[in-house]
Each structure stands twice: as C-alpha cells, then as structure tokens.
Amino acid sequence: MAHCRHHPLVLLCSLFVFLPSILAQTADFNLPLRAINLGNWLVTEGWMMPSRFDGLIGQLLDGAQVQFKSTQLKKFMCAEGANIVINRDRAAGWETFRLWRISDTKFNIRAFNKNFVGLKDKKIVIAEVYGTPSASETFEIIRNPNRPNRVRLRASNELFLQAKTPTSVTADYNGDTNWNDNDPSIFDINIVGGLQGEYQITNGYGPSTAPQLLRDHWNNYITEQDFLFMATNNVTAVRIPVGWWIAYDPTPPKPFVGGSLYALDRAFTWAENYRMKVIVDLHAAPGSQNAESHSATRDGFVEWGDSYIQETVKVIEFLAARYCNRSALVAIELMNEPRAPDVKLNDLIGYYRLGYEAVRRYTMDAYVILSNRLGPADPLELFQFVRGLTRVVIDVHYYNLYDPKFKQWNLQQNIGYIYVDRENDLSKITQKRGPLSFVGEWTSALDFDGATKEDSGRFAKAQQDVYRQATFGWAYRSYKCHYDTWSLEQMIEDGLIKIVA
Ligand SMILES: *[C@@H]1O[C@H](CO)[C@@H](O)[C@H](O)[C@H]1NC(C)=O
Numbered sequence: 001m002a003h004c005r006h007h008p009l010v011l012l013c014s015l016f017v018f019l020p021s022i023l024a025q026t027a028d029f030n031l032p033l034r035a036i037n038l039g040n041w042l043v044t045e046g047w048m049m050p051s052r053f054d055g056l057i058g059q060l061l062d063g064a065q066v067q068f069k070s071t072q073l074k075k076f077m078c079a080e081g082a083n084i085v086i087n088r089d090r091a092a093g094w095e096t097f098r099l100w101r102i103s104d105t106k107f108n109i110r111a112f113n114k115n116f117v118g119l120k121d122k123k124i125v126i127a128e129v130y131g132t133p134s135a136s137e138t139f140e141i142i143r144n145p146n147r148p149n150r151v152r153l154r155a156s157n158e159l160f161l162q163a164k165t166p167t168s169v170t171a172d173y174n175g176d177t178n179w180n181d182n183d184p185s186i187f188d189i190n191i192v193g194g195l196q197g198e199y200q201i202t203n204g205y206g207p208s209t210a211p212q213l214l215r216d217h218w219n220n221y222i223t224e225q226d227f228l229f230m231a232t233n234n235v236t237a238v239r240i241p242v243g244w245w246i247a248y249d250p251t252p253p254k255p256f257v258g259g260s261l262y263a264l265d266r267a268f269t270w271a272e273n274y275r276m277k278v279i280v281d282l283h284a285a286p287g288s289q290n291a292e293s294h295s296a297t298r299d300g301f302v303e304w305g306d307s308y309i310q311e312t313v314k315v316i317e318f319l320a321a322r323y324c325n326r327s328a329l330v331a332i333e334l335m336n337e338p339r340a341p342d343v344k345l346n347d348l349i350g351y352y353r354l355g356y357e358a359v360r361r362y363t364m365d366a367y368v369i370l371s372n373r374l375g376p377a378d379p380l381e382l383f384q385f386v387r388g389l390t391r392v393v394i395d396v397h398y399y400n401l402y403d404p405k406f407k408q409w410n411l412q413q414n415i416g417y418i419y420v421d422r423e424n425d426l427s428k429i430t431q432k433r434g435p436l437s438f439v440g441e442w443t444s445a446l447d448f449d450g451a452t453k454e455d456s457g458r459f460a461k462a463q464q465d466v467y468r469q470a471t472f473g474w475a476y477r478s479y480k481c482h483y484d485t486w487s488l489e490q491m492i493e494d495g496l497i498k499i500v501a
C-alpha cells in the first residue's frame, strides 16, 4: 500500500486495508490509479481534432439539424401530427429536422418525434417507420451552387417539393428553376446543429476513404512513445474508449470501419511494456446512451434501452473473452455516461447485472466499472444494486463546465468549488462498505473569460488534491487534444501539471 504513505488523510487511507476487495488485488499494482483517457483515438470526437473533418467542410452530415423556410411563403416547414405544414414564423423543435445521409445528395429526414418525412401519393407527410426508412422517405437535397443554403428537395417520384399553400407540401413540381424567391420549390435551409463523431466521419468520407483515414489515425495518434511518456510521468493506467462495433472487427456493420481492435490489442502490449493498466471503456453503446457525438450516434437521439441490452452484453462478453488473460487488464467499464431520464434506471441496472456476469464468466480479477447516469439522477442510485457484487467501481465525471455558473466564477471560486462541493460529492460515493469510487473524467479546462493555462495548472492541482480520495482512482481527460488544457501531455510538457506518485 505504498500509495498510502503519501496520503494526507492517513485515517481514511488506513481504512482501505480492511476492504477485502483491495486485499484481494493482484500484487503488481496499487490503487488508486492515476489514469489518462485516450479520447478521440478509437472513438472519434471531432472537436478534439477538427482537422479530421477538413475534407467534409460544407457537406451535410448525419445528424445535421436543419430547418426549411419557403422563400415564397416566408414560413418554416413544421412537423404537425402526421402532416407537414408550412406556416410557422419561427423555428424551434417541431420545425427542426435531422438528416440521415445516404449519399452526398440523398437523405432521410427525421422529425423531432423520431418519425421520418415521407411521400404519400403526392403529399409530403410524417411517416412512422420501424427500422430502416425506404425510398419513399428518401429525398434529394439539391443546393444552389452559388448559394448553398438555398435548396430544392426532390422526392422519390422524381418531382420537386413545393409549398403552394401553408397547409401542405406536395411533390408535384416538375421543372427547372431560376432560384428566385417566388418559386414555390425553393427553400432556404438553416443548419442549426450538427455532430462530429464516428458515425459522421465514417459515413461522411464513405467506404473509399474512411478506412485508410481512420487506420492512419489509429496508428499515429497514440503510439508506444506515448505510453513511455505517461509511465515516466507517474501515470499508472489508461482509460480507452471503444465503440460497440469493435466486437465485429474486422468487418463491422456499415458505416463503421475495421481495425480498432488491432489498435486496442497493441495498446495492451504497450501498457504491459511499461507496467501500466488498461481500463476498457464501452464509450459508444449501440443505439446511443447519451446522444453525444462520442457515443457514435447517427442523429443525436438516445435509442439505447431494454431492446439493446442483449446486443450490448455481447460486446462486453467479447471484450472480456479477448482481454481477460492480459496482465494489463484492470477493469472493464460497461457503458460511459448513460443519460437520465432517457436511459431508464431499470434498463440500466438490468444491463449492468448481465454485463457484470459476462465479465465474471471470464475473470474474477478485473474490476467492473459502472458509470453513474448523467443528468437528473441520484448519485447513489446504483448502491443497492451493487451490494454483494465483488470488485465493482462507481464512475463519476466532474467538470466545471456545461453549467453557466462556472462561467461567472473566477479561478478562486472554481477552485473553492472543488475543495468544498466536489469533495462532498466524492465523499458521498466513497463509502467504507460500498463500491470503489472513480473520477473517470476530469479536466483542467476552465470556462470563465480570460482563464489562462496557468490558471488551469492551479485548477488541476486542486483537483488532484481532492480526487486522490477516490478509492479506485481518477482519469484525466484527455491525453491529446486540439485545446491545450484538455491535453495532459501538453500541460505536463508546459510544466503546468505534475502528477505526483
Ligand atoms: C485464460 O487463462 C486460463 C488459465 O490459463 C485459461 O483456462 C482460460 O481458458 C483462458 N481464457 C481465455 C478466454 O483464453
């Protein structure tokens, strides 16, 4: 228990020796872990490396959120019940549609209620589609080459949509256009949101370009040198986000690309070379558990639930079978950041039970990490479920971001929040007889105007002070990033963060 000698809270620390789960651990590593997330490696996150999307600039990708405004009626298109109407002065939820990209020019168009825009006789309607949309829900979006936000839509009957009256849109305009406002087949398209994840990059570049692009990325973004760098800087583990399609490597379902499994295999070897540990983290579950780009969602809806449990357990089973005998394996995380209330607690617990059992069929040693739900959820909601399970860890993610209050606070206030509120949050989930605790994501990035990298260094120090109480450990996010404060490599090189063993 070498880590205890340096621990400021000697009392709390000495309790650890009575925890059977720690006594039982193999002798070659100590808890708590000091880990780094290898984000944007095997699961794409565009914001962390925007240049990966350079070849797709100006294109409509999967999940683009769009609004259509008739230039003649000067009203927005709206999904109203089973109808498409064109009578709204302002655009919000019902007037916003999400694209599924079929090709550069062909798309399915999904409304706010998850139904698709379709063609019925000559009318454009909202069609309930179970499974994959068909030709009648597929539209060509033709953009004016000189003014790309001016478009026409062509339905599967080869005719153009037109907004003749506010109460209906029909696909019966046959002919050319001069792209003028008074042409009822012309719409202005507002692009109000988008995603840059694995789905967008693979389906955007397509099967001729995506495989090589991603393999180059996997080979170059993280190398053995990085493991050496981490190990020499007192990092003891990596948390590696993976996507569900890794279980189908080398021929995953489209548009995903094979090869991430080979990269993960090599990461285990590199970790073993430097006596580091690997946490395999199922970051992108089938159907998407949180609608974020990093869940590899197609369009930003959370679809994961009861009907996806079997498929997700199969992925865990695959990972456990493949890595159970690798000495670097320390834990498998069953799912990153399920979002409440879309992901229901009952479904999640049902899945966590089966996922836990799947790991235990292969190994009694590996820890099983359960991510708390994001959003409105009780941080202790998994505690009853985990009673009686062995080597279970609760993962929480702490960011002074994504909430306007942090923007309004200066450095001292942000740091104060760590020492008081976060310390309190972490104590609540760090219980003597409970599961181990893990701050599986945190960063030195700050949100207030004028925050400097030096500020971030001090902020990181405060977080290390507090998060070292997590009994399983913590994991910085991330190792590499376009933004320096999100890159532990950069912050260490700049001398602004030091990881103390
Ligand atoms: C792991 O190693 C054990 C002991 O050598 C062996 O019995 C087991 O079959 C191995 N598991 C897998 C999935 O290879």
Ligand SMILES: *[C@@H]1O[C@H](CO)[C@@H](O)[C@H](O)[C@H]1NC(C)=O
Residues within 6 Å of the ligand: 232, 233, 234, 498, 499, 500, 501
């Ligand atoms: C690693 O931790 C030890 C012990 O706290 C410390 O002395 C050393 O400077 C650290 N190494 C680096 C590279 O930060």
